[in-house]
Amino acid sequence: MIKVFNLIGKLSLSASKNLGKITLFFFMSFFWLFKKPFYFKQFLSQFLDIAFYSLPVVGLTTFFSGMVLALQTFSGFDNFNDESTISKIVLTSILRELGPVLAGLMVCGRVGAKMAAEIATMRVSNQIDALETLSTRPMQFLISTRLLASIIAVPFLVLVGNIIGVFGGFIVATFKLDLNPILYMISTIDNFNSIDLIQGLIKALVFGIIISIISCYFGFNASGGAEGVGRATTISVVTASTLILTSTYFITALFI
Amino acid sequence: MKTKNLIDVKNLSVSFGNNIILNKINLHLSKKESLVIIGKSGSGKSVLLKCLMGLLKPKLGSIKIDGVDIVNTNRIDKENALKNIGVTFQNGALFDSLTVWENITFKETRFFGFDKKAAKEKALSIIQNLELDKNILELYPSELSGGMQKRVAIARAICDQPQVLFFDEPTSGLDPITGKIINDLIYKTVKKLGVSAITITHDISSIDNLASRVILLDNNKIAWSGKPNDMNKSKNNIVMQFLINK
Numbered sequence: 001m002i003k004v005f006n007l008i009g010k011l012s013l014s015a016s017k018n019l020g021k022i023t024l025f026f027f028m029s030f031f032w033l034f035k036k037p038f039y040f041k042q043f044l045s046q047f048l049d050i051a052f053y054s055l056p057v058v059g060l061t062t063f064f065s066g067m068v069l070a071l072q073t074f075s076g077f078d079n080f081n082d083e084s085t086i087s088k089i090v091l092t093s094i095l096r097e098l099g100p101v102l103a104g105l106m107v108c109g110r111v112g113a114k115m116a117a118e119i120a121t122m123r124v125s126n127q128i129d130a131l132e133t134l135s136t137r138p139m140q141f142l143i144s145t146r147l148l149a150s151i152i153a154v155p156f157l158v159l160v161g162n163i164i165g166v167f168g169g170f171i172v173a174t175f176k177l178d179l180n181p182i183l184y185m186i187s188t189i190d191n192f193n194s195i196d197l198i199q200g201l202i203k204a205l206v207f208g209i210i211i212s213i214i215s216c217y218f219g220f221n222a223s224g225g226a227e228g229v230g231r232a233t234t235i236s237v238v239t240a241s242t243l244i245l246t247s248t249y250f251i252t253a254l255f256i
Numbered sequence: 257m258k259t260k261n262l263i264d265v266k267n268l269s270v271s272f273g274n275n276i277i278l279n280k281i282n283l284h285l286s287k288k289e290s291l292v293i294i295g296k297s298g299s300g301k302s303v304l305l306k307c308l309m310g311l312l313k314p315k316l317g318s319i320k321i322d323g324v325d326i327v328n329t330n331r332i333d334k335e336n337a338l339k340n341i342g343v344t345f346q347n348g349a350l351f352d353s354l355t356v357w358e359n360i361t362f363k364e365t366r367f368f369g370f371d372k373k374a375a376k377e378k379a380l381s382i383i384q385n386l387e388l389d390k391n392i393l394e395l396y397p398s399e400l401s402g403g404m405q406k407r408v409a410i411a412r413a414i415c416d417q418p419q420v421l422f423f424d425e426p427t428s429g430l431d432p433i434t435g436k437i438i439n440d441l442i443y444k445t446v447k448k449l450g451v452s453a454i455t456i457t458h459d460i461s462s463i464d465n466l467a468s469r470v471i472l473l474d475n476n477k478i479a480w481s482g483k484p485n486d487m488n489k490s491k492n493n494i495v496m497q498f499l500i501n502k
Contacts, residue, residue, distance in 0.1 A: 037366070126349035129311050133343040134363050134412075135335060 025220070026213045029147050032140035039145050046149035050111050051156050057110060058103045062161035065098050066090055066168025074177050083179045084187040090169035091188055095196040097248065099162040104207035104244045107154055108237060112215040115146055116236035119219030120229040128220070143220065147212045154208030155201050162200065199255045206251060207244050214240040261286055261320075262340075262420055262452050263308065268317035270303055277303045279476040281317070285420065290446055290453045292463050292484075295473035296498065301456045302346075304473070305424055308454065310338050322419070342413030346425040348405040350397035350412070356383070357393040360411045382411045385448075386441060403434040407441065414445060421446060423455040427462060439465040460499070463487070472498060 073089045119142060122128050128138045166188065174181040215236040222232035263285040270278040278300045285291050295301050306312040308319060310326050318325045324337035350359045357379035364370040364378060380390055386407045397405055406426060413421055426442055427435035443465050446453045455466050463470055463484050470487055472480040472495060479494040480487075487495060 039366075121352070125347055126345040127351055129306075129309070130343070130345055130349040130351070132311060133309055133338070133341065135339055135367065136362075 021221075022213060022217050025143075025217045026147075026209070028139055029143040029213065029216070032137065032144040033148055035140065039141050042141060043145040043149055046146050047153050049114075050107060050149055050153035054103075054107050054110055054153075054157055055160065057106050058157045058161045059164045061102045061106055062094065062099055062165035063168040065102055066094055066165035066170075067172045069093055069098070069165075070169040070172040070177065074173075083173070083183040084191070086173055086177070086179065087169070087184050087188040088191040090173075091166055091191050092193075092196055094162055094165040094169070095193075095200045096252070097200075099165055100158045100200045100203035100207060101244065101248055103154065103158045103161045103204065104211070105241060107150075107157065107207070108211050108240045108244060111150075112211045112240050113233050113237050115212065115215035116219040116222075116233045117229055119143075119216055120222035120232040123220060123222045124225055124228055138220075143212075143216045146216055147209065150208035150212035151205060152208075154211070155204040158200055158204035162197070195255070199251070203248055203251050206247055210243045210247065211240050214243065262322055263454075264318075264320040265308070266318045266320075268304070268307060268314050268319065270300070270307060270312065270314045276476050278307075278314070281478060283471060283478065283481075285452050285454060288450055288452055290443075290455070290466055290468045291471065292455045292457060292467035292469070293471045293473060294457060294460070294463065294498070295479075296458065296501070299473040300476055301458075301473055302424065305422060305454070305456050309341065309343060309422060310334055339416075340419040341422060342416065342418035342420070343422045344406070344409045344413045344424065344426060346428055348397065348409040350405060350408060352397055355394050355396055356400070356408050359397065359408060360415050362412065363416050378415065379411070382415055383408070386411055386445070402430055403438060406430065406438050410441065410445060414449060417449070419451055421449075421451055421453045423453065423457075425457055425459075426455060427457065427459045432461075435459065436461070436465075442466060474498070 069090045070086055073086050077085065119128075122131075122142070128142070131138045131141060170181070170184060170188070173179040173184050218232040218236040218239070222228045224231070261284040263283075265281055265283045268278055268281040269276070281304065283291075293301055293304065303312060307314050308321075310319075314327060317327065319327050321337040322340055324333055326334045326337050329337075351362070354362070357376050358365070360379040360382060361370060361375035365372075365375050370378065376393060379393060383390065383392070388404065388407050388411070392400065392404065392408075397408070400408065423442060426438050430438060439462050442453070442455070446466075453466070455462060457463075467484045470480075470482060470484050471478055472487075474494045480490060480492050482490070488499070490496070
């Protein structure tokens with residue numbers, strides 16, 4: 001029994017220690033955003049990597065989610081054939097939850113893993129030390145630029161993903177469920193609530209911070225060669241995904 | 257006449273938890289001197305070099321670089337003092353995502369406003385002195401051999417014309433012939449530039465090539481210090497043991 005408590009204690013202490021370190025890491029990288037020089041090229045390449053290259057995967061997932069949502073709503077309501085209900089459920093679900101969460105998870109898998117592996121490799125091969133000896137602060141050059149890129153790119157992706165997701169719902173509603181396209185579009189516009197969009201964008205912003213900070217933190221503190229890189233990548237993706245799914249509940253609770 | 261030391265280390269102590277890595281190390285580096293620090297694995301050589309580069313804060317002691325104590329000063333003064341140092345890391349530590357010329361002129365393009373053409377020209381003039389072909393400028397580090405990567409790392413270290421060069425295990429991972437070529441290259445570069453150098457190595461052959469003075473680290477302390485020629489004559493047990501094992 002004592003062993004169990006001992007283990008729980010150790011795990012709790014380690015979790016709080018990591019939480020403290022990650023918080024400090026976040027504030028440090030945020031602080032360096034406002035200090036000169038600003039590495040614009042580095043920021044731009046990170047922004048393009050997140051925003052542009054994640055677009056196909058985010059677009060595809062939200063498109064099919066919108067489609068499946070329309071289909072499920074239709075069958076869930078015992079083939080209830082109403083433009084307003086289906087469009088409202090598709091729109092609200094996409095804007096509030098599915099858009100940001102799916103985009104967040106996709107970016108986490110694609111970009112978060114890449115960030116963690118890249119920075120961890122730089123750490124274990126002394127490239128981060130080399131940066132310091134070349135008068136470049138790694139925190140400012142590597143982390144702050146990624147943080148800013150994620151903060152801007154993830155909400156952008158969510159915005160685009162929302163549009164694609166709603167469009168997916170529209171396609172199924174009109175071509176498969178034979179709903180009136182004009183009525184469906186009008187009811188989508190009528191059901192649009194800016195608070196839903198804001199809620200989703202706030203989630204996207206938080207997810208952007210979570211993905212970049214968690215990935216960079218575990219990458220930055222990696223050790224132990226190739227195995228360390230793999231470990232950092234796995235931990236960062238698992239932690240960031242879990243945090244995305246946990247934090248979405250708390251943000252939703254704030255709006256209800 | 258007493259020469260001014262470029263680096264002065266006093267009572268440097270480093271420990272990780274209860275594990276003492278370095279214990280009251282005192283050393284200095286004069287102008288145009290080439291110091292080689294040797295010792296077996298785990299003797300604290302790399303930790304010492306990390307402290308000198310300002311990457312690791314010691315528990316006690318001071319490290320003065322050109323008169324500035326980088327341990328007990330503010331960040332800006334520390335960064336300015338460290339600008340006088342060029343470093344070549346054990347595995348080269350070249351940036352994978354940058355080409356050779358971008359690696360070499362990393363500092364110049366970011367801080368001194370060099371445009372692409374000027375940076376490439378500067379990189380070219382440096383690599384030619386290091387017996388590298390101009391065609392490698394556009395290649396990425398992964399496309400180079402181990403020996404070439406070391407040379408590009410040396411090129412990056414000397415690009416900004418530092419006063420002091422650090423070499424961390426310059427011949428590790430290389431075959432003996434390439435290792436000898438790299439040692440010769442370091443010797444020539446240090447002489448030609450008229451700079452001071454600290455080389456960390458476990459390769460005993462580097463001493464003859466590079467050292468004007470040798471320090472042997474053992475058991476967290478400096479066990480022996482002297483001229484390379486005196487090493488073989490030394491009656492010090494630790495020196496004899498080290499030489500026998502090598």
